[in-house]
Amino acid sequence: MKDRLEGLKNEALEKVVQADSLKALQDIRVAYLGKKGPITEVLRGMGQLSAEERPLIGQMANDVRAAITEKLEEKETQLEAQEVERKLAEESIDVTLPGRPVVKGARHPLTAVVEHVEDVFIGMGFEVAEGPEVETDYYNFEALNLPKDHPARDMQDSFYITNELLLRTHTSPVQARTMEKYKGQGPVKIICPGKVFRRDDDDATHSHQFMQIEGLYIDGNVRMSDLKGMLDTFAKQYFGEDRTIRLRPSFFPFTEPSVEVDVSCGICGGKGCRVCKQTGWIEVLGAGMVHPRVLEMGGFDPKKYSGFAFGMGVERLAMLKYGIDDIRHFYTNDLRFLEQFKQV
Numbered sequence: 001m002k003d004r005l006e007g008l009k010n011e012a013l014e015k016v017v018q019a020d021s022l023k024a025l026q027d028i029r030v031a032y033l034g035k036k037g038p039i040t041e042v043l044r045g046m047g048q049l050s051a052e053e054r055p056l057i058g059q060m061a062n063d064v065r066a067a068i069t070e071k072l073e074e075k076e077t078q079l080e081a082q083e084v085e086r087k088l089a090e091e092s093i094d095v096t097l098p099g100r101p102v103v104k105g106a107r108h109p110l111t112a113v114v115e116h117v118e119d120v121f122i123g124m125g126f127e128v129a130e131g132p133e134v135e136t137d138y139y140n141f142e143a144l145n146l147p148k149d150h151p152a153r154d155m156q157d158s159f160y161i162t163n164e165l166l167l168r169t170h171t172s173p174v175q176a177r178t179m180e181k182y183k184g185q186g187p188v189k190i191i192c193p194g195k196v197f198r199r200d201d202d203d204a205t206h207s208h209q210f211m212q213i214e215g216l217y218i219d220g221n222v223r224m225s226d227l228k229g230m231l232d233t234f235a236k237q238y239f240g241e242d243r244t245i246r247l248r249p250s251f252f253p254f255t256e257p258s259v260e261v262d263v264s265c266g267i268c269g270g271k272g273c274r275v276c277k278q279t280g281w282i283e284v285l286g287a288g289m290v291h292p293r294v295l296e297m298g299g300f301d302p303k304k305y306s307g308f309a310f311g312m313g314v315e316r317l318a319m320l321k322y323g324i325d326d327i328r329h330f331y332t333n334d335l336r337f338l339e340q341f342k343q344v
């Protein structure tokens, strides 16, 4: 019996040494110290022993159980410590490692241009007004002195939804709606950015959908010189303090007189180059004094009020600013194109 106990002890202690997991230790514990284990078996067999053997074997069996238990606990502590080390090593963050790059998006170039232009005009006291993209024929055309059969309507080939509803061809209806809201009481000082739609075939300079920013200022005594001053300020704040403007006579049904507005070329400083086609000037927007008929239809008395209005194409400004030669890039969502505008 003594040898058996000794053998069990050495066998169990050897297995504890070999054990490489807490589970293995638990199995050894159950196998050797469990109810069905050999130590228990020896203790159950105490009855067959002689009276002098019983205390010896009993004591030895308890010593063996204690030795195995102690070794088990020692090894458990060791394995738990190793587990903690392993976890620490596994979970330790090497703060010197470069972080996972946070893929940041960026403003779409058109959004960036609209926000920049808005900042300039808000700085001049204009408020931003917006309106529906699905417009009525009245606000898109009639209220802007473009009666039903007006030839200029063809210039703005339209996506009609019904005889009375269409996708707006410019943001001017927003100004017309806003004028009505003011019930003939000036001043009105708004800019209207937004998407517009024209039934054009897309090519490098035309898109069936593009963006405009138009503006309107109505007050007691607004003059052409106010328009010119405002445009000069806009050009200097948007394009650069060194830039100048030039006004050329033009025609729009909703303004009289009307002008095309050029800004001095930023590439050649006005001397003439490929970008400005040797003219030194770049056409950027149109403007004019609000037509009295439009004031009237907007509920303003042309005898008491006058105003100026202007309009610019956002894609055109972005193409000038970033040297882009095809308007379709703005709409194809090609990341190779869009990633160029990431703010570093």
Ligand code: 2U9
Pocket: 144, 170, 172, 173, 175, 176, 211, 212, 214, 215, 216, 252, 254, 255, 285, 286, 287, 288, 290, 291, 294, 309, 310, 311, 312, 313, 314
């Ligand atoms: C009201 C009164 C007047 C808006 C104006 C322009 C001149 C103009 C073009 C610029 C580039 C359209 O996108 S574009 O092709 N627009 O040149 N727009 S004056 O005049 C208005 C608008 C509303 C009530």
